[in-house]
Amino acid sequence: MATASPTTIGVVGAGTMGRGIVQLFAQAGHTVRCHDAQPGAAAKAVEYVDGMFARAVEKGRMTAAAHEGARQRLKACDGLADLADCELVIEAIVEDLEVKRALFRELEGLLGDNAILASNTSSLTVAEIAAACQRPDRVAGLHFFNPVPLMKVAEVIAAVRTAPAVVQRLRELTEGAGHRAVVTADQPGFLINHAGRGLYTEGLRIVEEQVATPADVDDVLREALGFRMGPFELLDLTGLDVSSRVMASIYEQFQQEPRFRPSSLVAPRVAAGLFGRKSGEGWYRYVEGQQQRPPARAVPALPPALAVWVDPAASGATGLRELVVAAGARLVEDASNADLNLVMPWGNDATGTALSLGLDATRCVAVDPLPPLALRRTLMLTAVTTPAARDAAHALLANDGTAVTLINDSPGFIAQRVMATIVNIAANIAQRGIASVADLEDAVRLGLGYPQGPLGWGDQLGADRMLEVLRAQLVATGDPRYRPSAWLVRRVALGLSLTTPEAAR
Numbered sequence: 001m002a003t004a005s006p007t008t009i010g011v012v013g014a015g016t017m018g019r020g021i022v023q024l025f026a027q028a029g030h031t032v033r034c035h036d037a038q039p040g041a042a043a044k045a046v047e048y049v050d051g052m053f054a055r056a057v058e059k060g061r062m063t064a065a066a067h068e069g070a071r072q073r074l075k076a077c078d079g080l081a082d083l084a085d086c087e088l089v090i091e092a093i094v095e096d097l098e099v100k101r102a103l104f105r106e107l108e109g110l111l112g113d114n115a116i117l118a119s120n121t122s123s124l125t126v127a128e129i130a131a132a133c134q135r136p137d138r139v140a141g142l143h144f145f146n147p148v149p150l151m152k153v154a155e156v157i158a159a160v161r162t163a164p165a166v167v168q169r170l171r172e173l174t175e176g177a178g179h180r181a182v183v184t185a186d187q188p189g190f191l192i193n194h195a196g197r198g199l200y201t202e203g204l205r206i207v208e209e210q211v212a213t214p215a216d217v218d219d220v221l222r223e224a225l226g227f228r229m230g231p232f233e234l235l236d237l238t239g240l241d242v243s244s245r246v247m248a249s250i251y252e253q254f255q256q257e258p259r260f261r262p263s264s265l266v267a268p269r270v271a272a273g274l275f276g277r278k279s280g281e282g283w284y285r286y287v288e289g290q291q292q293r294p295p296a297r298a299v300p301a302l303p304p305a306l307a308v309w310v311d312p313a314a315s316g317a318t319g320l321r322e323l324v325v326a327a328g329a330r331l332v333e334d335a336s337n338a339d340l341n342l343v344m345p346w347g348n349d350a351t352g353t354a355l356s357l358g359l360d361a362t363r364c365v366a367v368d369p370l371p372p373l374a375l376r377r378t379l380m381l382t383a384v385t386t387p388a389a390r391d392a393a394h395a396l397l398a399n400d401g402t403a404v405t406l407i408n409d410s411p412g413f414i415a416q417r418v419m420a421t422i423v424n425i426a427a428n429i430a431q432r433g434i435a436s437v438a439d440l441e442d443a444v445r446l447g448l449g450y451p452q453g454p455l456g457w458g459d460q461l462g463a464d465r466m467l468e469v470l471r472a473q474l475v476a477t478g479d480p481r482y483r484p485s486a487w488l489v490r491r492v493a494l495g496l497s498l499t500t501p502e503a504a505r
């Protein structure tokens with residue numbers, strides 16, 4: 001791939017990220033100079049990238065001529081001074097503020113007046129690095145994700161004093177290399193790590209409240225909502241030792257914002273060494289690298305002549321009634337004559353729903369209306385639902401072979417709670433102007449691998465329903481983490497899409 005304006009780019013730090021960045025820009029037609037403080041590390045990185053290109057040629061994804069061109073333009077440098085003619089230098093060294101500041105100071109003395117200095121930091125404030133420089137206006141963040149060539153998004157971080165032309169140039173160079181560049185303010189977690197908080201905080205909260213197990217949460221989010229992995233699978237992959245530091249750091253950097261409050265479940269597990277895949281046990285156990293899943297609950301037999309009442313006012317009542325009939329059970333019009341009462345609440349728990357409808361809570365089971373009924377079904381019990389009613393509901397809803405998850409009572413089930421939290425955090429990112437709506441939506445799809453951007457997804461599920469779930473959680477728990485973002489409240493009040501930007505002033 002060639003860019004409109006091939007240039008000379010320096011990469012300092014030839015580790016995991018540096019190598020990926022070198023590969024990306026060399027492939028895009030730029031001259032790339034790579035330097036690392038450790039002798040021989042830059043040469044090794046160049047060799048590694050060359051090997052990646054050779055493999056791409058073998059697989060027919062790169063021409064031999066393009067490989068040769070990239071090889072000519074790629075150079076390992078022993079000294080920083082060899083980077084003096086670079087238009088842009090990207091730093092990907094150790095995550096240490098003072099070490100980065102020293103490097104930026106040194107680079108500033110070497111580079112030309114128009115050169116740009118960018119940091120790949122994931123957790124430091126870019127302004128703190130820039131403050132070490134005489135010209136902070138030419139310093140920005142350029143945050144890639146691992147593995148760089150495959151994760152097709154990068155955050156261009158505009159620190160408070162970064163010049164707009166610098167942001168624009170970084171955007172052009174990144175997009176010219178085939179990655180989507182999203183512009184974000186210099187705020188904790190930038191854009192993608194900030195938007196990704198909700199999946200973890202709410203997943204952990206659901207487990208903390210004994211509403212469901214980690215495997216239940218993961219199964220529902222993966223199978224019913226289309227996430228590639230649930231939060232506990234992701235935490236096991238990243239390592240809880242690493243993730244717990246990110247959770248604590250974002251919470252502290254946001255002045256202990258309750259939405260990001262880490263779960264008390266985490267510290268004891270870190271202390272016990274339950275890191276995840278790398279330690280052989282986390283939320284799951286691993287045997288020879290294979291995740292061990294808890295056995296699925298056996299489906300009970302469907303009781304004969306089962307009489308079922310379905311709340312006629314429920315949004316998914318028609319589909320649910322069809323399932324009841326298809327399973328061979330009998331629909332009745334009077335709830336008090338039924339063995340089983342099925343309700344489908346939004347933002348309410350099974351107990352509250354049963355009591356508000358005057359039902360007998362011992363025979364009441366709630367079915368989550370959020371995911372289509374064709375996907376994994378979540379059934380929620382009251383504290384007094386009898387085992388007979390529970391098993392009848394399980395048998396009925398699993399009768400066509402669809403998987404069923406049984407959970408304890410909670411306003412919003414699993415899917416509603418997690419989605420409302422994700423949408424609320426995204427709405428607050430938009431409210432705070434941390435990124436444009438378009439950048440936020442693409443960043444979440446590309447950086448977090450969610451099936452949709454959070455605001456568009458919220459619209460699709462119903463912004464009013466997301467708000468209802470948050471308000472119900474706020475009332476049930478009194479926890480300010482559930483306070484709805486003003487962006488969400490206003491757009492629901494006005495009947496506007498969540499992706500509608502603020503009016504121009």
Ligand SMILES: NC(=O)c1ccc[n+]([C@@H]2O[C@H](COP(=O)([O-])OP(=O)(O)OC[C@H]3O[C@@H](n4cnc5c(N)ncnc54)[C@H](O)[C@@H]3O)[C@@H](O)[C@H]2O)c1
Nearest residue numbers: 013014015016017036037038092093094095120121122146
């Ligand atoms: N690994 C990731 O998933 C990831 C993702 C996004 C951002 N980051 C950020 O990217 C940066 C690099 O991370 P990494 O995972 O590639 O680290 P790494 O440990 O794999 O590589 C860092 C390299 O920098 C070199 N180095 C250290 N100090 C130096 C100095 N003063 N001058 C020149 N070279 C120096 C080291 O020798 C090493 O080769 C960090 O800021 C990190 O937070 C990492």
